[in-house]
Amino acid sequence: MRPNGQAIREIRRAKNIGLRMLQEMTGLNRGYLSRLERGHIHESDDEQVRKVAIALHVALQAITHEEKT
Structure with missing residues (x-):
C-alpha cells in the first residue's frame, strides 16, 4: 500500500x-x-496504514495513493 504522507500530516x-x-x-x-x-x-x-486511518477517523483512500475500487 502506498501511503500519502502529506495527507496524513494535514489530517x-x-x-x-x-x-x-x-x-x-x-x-x-x-x-x-x-x-x-x-x-x-x-x-x-496494509495493517499499519489501516491503523492510522482508523485513528484519524478517515477512509483508507484519504491517506493513500490507492485508487478507489
Whole structure:
C-alpha cells in the first residue's frame, strides 16, 4: 500500500493530534509515523496504514495513493 504522507500530516494537524498522540492511538513507533508523513516510506504494510486511518477517523483512500475500487 502506498501511503500519502502529506495527507496524513494535514489530517492529523487539522484534528490537532500530535505525533505522540497518534503513536498512542495506533501503537506504531513515532519515528515510523514521522518517516511515513515525510514520504520516506513508499510502501507500507496494509495493517499499519489501516491503523492510522482508523485513528484519524478517515477512509483508507484519504491517506493513500490507492485508487478507489
